[in-house]
Amino acid sequence: MPLYSDTVMDHFQHPRNVGKMEDADGIGEVGNAVCGDIMRMYIKVRDGIITDVSFITFGCGSAIASSSMATEMIKGKPIEEALELSNKAVAQALDGLPAHKLHCSVLAEEAVRAAVKDYYDKNHIAYDPAIFGCDMACAHEHDHTPTEE
Amino acid sequence: MYVYADNAATTAVSPKALEAMLPYFTEVYGNASSLHSPGQRAAEGLQWARETVAKAINADFKEIYFTGCGSESDNQAILSGAAIGTRQGKKHIVSTAFEHHAVLHTLEKLKKQGYEITLLDVHENGVVTADDVAAAIRPDTALVTVMMVNNEIGTVQPIADIARVCHERGVLFHTDAVQAVGHIPVDVKALDVDMLSLAAHKFHGPKGVGALYARKGVPLVNVIEGGQQERGKRGGTENIAGIVGLAAALEEATADLSKDMAYVTALREKLIDGLSKIPHSRLNGDRDKRVPGTVNFCFEGIEGESLLLLLDARGIAASSGSACTSGSLDPSHVLLALGLPHEVAHGSLRLSIDRMNTEAEIDHIIESVPQVVDYLRGMSPVWDELERGLTPHLI
Numbered sequence: 023m024p025l026y027s028d029t030v031m032d033h034f035q036h037p038r039n040v041g042k043m044e045d046a047d048g049i050g051e052v053g054n055a056v057c058g059d060i061m062r063m064y065i066k067v068r069d070g071i072i073t074d075v076s077f078i079t080f081g082c083g084s085a086i087a088s089s090s091m092a093t094e095m096i097k098g099k100p101i102e103e104a105l106e107l108s109n110k111a112v113a114q115a116l117d118g119l120p121a122h123k124l125h126c127s128v129l130a131e132e133a134v135r136a137a138v139k140d141y142y143d144k145n146h147i148a149y150d151p152a153i154f155g156c157d158m159a160c161a162h163e164h165d166h167t168p169t170e171e
Numbered sequence: 172m173y174v175y176a177d178n179a180a181t182t183a184v185s186p187k188a189l190e191a192m193l194p195y196f197t198e199v200y201g202n203a204s205s206l207h208s209p210g211q212r213a214a215e216g217l218q219w220a221r222e223t224v225a226k227a228i229n230a231d232f233k234e235i236y237f238t239g240c241g242s243e244s245d246n247q248a249i250l251s252g253a254a255i256g257t258r259q260g261k262k263h264i265v266s267t268a269f270e271h272h273a274v275l276h277t278l279e280k281l282k283k284q285g286y287e288i289t290l291l292d293v294h295e296n297g298v299v300t301a302d303d304v305a306a307a308i309r310p311d312t313a314l315v316t317v318m319m320v321n322n323e324i325g326t327v328q329p330i331a332d333i334a335r336v337c338h339e340r341g342v343l344f345h346t347d348a349v350q351a352v353g354h355i356p357v358d359v360k361a362l363d364v365d366m367l368s369l370a371a372h373k374f375h376g377p378k379g380v381g382a383l384y385a386r387k388g389v390p391l392v393n394v395i396e397g398g399q400q401e402r403g404k405r406g407g408t409e410n411i412a413g414i415v416g417l418a419a420a421l422e423e424a425t426a427d428l429s430k431d432m433a434y435v436t437a438l439r440e441k442l443i444d445g446l447s448k449i450p451h452s453r454l455n456g457d458r459d460k461r462v463p464g465t466v467n468f469c470f471e472g473i474e475g476e477s478l479l480l481l482l483d484a485r486g487i488a489a490s491s492g493s494a495c496t497s498g499s500l501d502p503s504h505v506l507l508a509l510g511l512p513h514e515v516a517h518g519s520l521r522l523s524i525d526r527m528n529t530e531a532e533i534d535h536i537i538e539s540v541p542q543v544v545d546y547l548r549g550m551s552p553v554w555d556e557l558e559r560g561l562t563p564h565l566i
Binding site: 031034035037040041042051055056057058059060061062077078079080081082083085086123 | 472473474476477480481484493494495502512513514517550551552553554555
């Protein structure tokens with residue numbers, strides 16, 4: 023059995039929305055080079071809608087594929103909906119990830135949230151800090167995967 | 172074109188080795204321990220193999236023990252060395268930080284049983300010196316075990332010098348020569364080693380068969396208890412086809428060794444020159460004290476697994492020491508032992524070629540790797556920060 027699903031390989035070999043964004047409204051970066059993966063996500067927001075999104079990622083095949091899939095899943099969506107994107111949904115959309123690669127989908131979820139938080143902070147938009155309860159650097163500290171729905 | 176450049180992982184069985192093996196699956200199916208003629212024909216094949224292997228490494232055939240793999244040979248050698256030490260009240264073993272896990276994990280097991288283990292630093296160039304070994308040997312040192320060629324970076328260790336300092340101090344010496352045999356000259360008398368491990372599948376023999384050389388008078392302890400096979404030191408009906416394949420492959424690999432070494436070394440030098448042109452790259456391990464076919468580079472700002480997958484898509488099989496390919500959170504212990512930071516070690520690429528590779532294949536690698544590295548750097552936030560001067564280049 024191959025390591026990755028066809029969908030993972032497709033998003034890895036042909037990543038969607040890849041590249042830096044010069045005029046982003048929010049930028050989120052999560053992960054750690056020492057651990058071997060870093061994701062940076064850029065979003066553009068108009069009237070509460072994520073009108074454009076892009077990413078750059080340092081990491082393995084599943085990290086790049088998870089980033090790519092996450093950008094597709096939030097593009098054109100209201101911010102509130104993007105904040106509900108779960109790592110599980112990213113992993114499912116990729117037709118599954120190997121167990122030891124699930125943290126890549128967690129990073130993708132966190133990168134989206136980090137970008138939204140940056141957008142809120144830059145634009146002085148008030149929000150309930152509880153929605154960013156996670157400190158965005160926790161992918162390797164604790165595992166979000168087993169119970170989240 | 173598909174280029175197989177992962178010969179340090181395993182090799183294809185050569186046609187000659189396969190041809191030698193085939194009869195032992197069908198017409199010569201006897202058990203070598205049986206007295207009847209089918210059994211005796213198998214025993215003849217076994218004896219031919221033992222003599223052929225002995226000749227290839229300048230040993231006596233009674234000093235060759237066939238095993239199930241290189242790892243088993245390493246286990247048996249180290250456990251034997253430890254047992255000899257215990258009888259003499261010695262419970263200290265010297266090795267290096269970048270041994271194969273077959274050695275390191277056996278040493279960890281012994282540590283739990285009360286042995287003290289000293290793992291020598293391998294320096295930035297990946298070469299241990301005999302002086303390092305001499306300085307680590309104590310009155311209670313039972314065994315020194317140092318690999319002949321490192322499996323990830325390909326550096327060759329000064330085995331004869333290390334054996335000398337061990338023997339001057341009355342210490343037993345084992346070398347894991349799994350990456351050396353069939354690729355560089357290995358003469359157990361000239362090296363003066365007490366035990367040496369080798370594995371067939373690293374030199375175009377089959378998987379699942381190895382051998383342990385143990386100098387006459389070195390008492391082995393069994394890893395597998397059983398019958399009287401292998402002079403009572405390794406139970407289990409012999410894998411005659413595999414053993415014959417090992418011997419045939421070794422005979423073939425050593426037939427034209429100096430010619431093959433010159434050919435592979437020239438290809439390797441071309442490969443190193445080509446890949447060194449990639450900015451912020453680093454050749455890991457001493458450039459000259461190196462087995463002909465193994466090259467290991469780090470490329471800053473990228474991660475090894477994605478590099479491997481893209482190279483595979485372009486028709487190149489290689490390997491990496493990144494965390495994602497090691498199956499743990501840490502990158503390769505070998506690269507960390509050289510003193511490389513984690514973030515650099517994640518971006519490693521091992522290419523291992525041998526006499527079966529061609530110059531056109533090397534050209535394909537030299538053309539493809541820079542393109543893939545460039546592409547991955549273009550989407551790497553780590554590279555972005557390096558290029559904007561936000562973090563300093565490490566290599």
